[in-house]
Amino acid sequence: MLIGDGINKTIISGNHSFIDGWTTYNSSTFAVVGDRFVAVDVTIRSTAGPEKHQAVAVRNNADGSTFYRCSFEGYQDTLCPFFETILS
Numbered sequence: 001m002l003i004g005d006g007i008n009k010t011i012i013s014g015n016h017s018f019i020d021g022w023t024t025y026n027s028s029t030f031a032v033v034g035d036r037f038v039a040v041d042v043t044i045r046s047t048a049g050p051e052k053h054q055a056v057a058v059r060n061n062a063d064g065s066t067f068y069r070c071s072f073e074g075y076q077d078t079l080c081p082f083f084e085t086i087l088s
Helices: none
Strands: 011-014 030-032 038-040 043-046 058-060 066-068 071-073 079-081
Parallel strands (some): 043 071, 058 079
């Protein structure tokens, strides 16, 4: 569980991108891999911008995850839901 102080108060940011040599999958600023994950009152921001092409803000591999009062910010591929069947 991740509990912040509010949108735009608790900010997790990063700028990995496809142009920097990261795969889209691995460019994520924040990655969730545990089932039933909960995040409340946070902003997750990819600052890579349009010049860096694909850059994921949130990659979610979890089953049954919840994001409540959260903000996802990015330019391209901001939210990337992945499931094990996709990766197999």
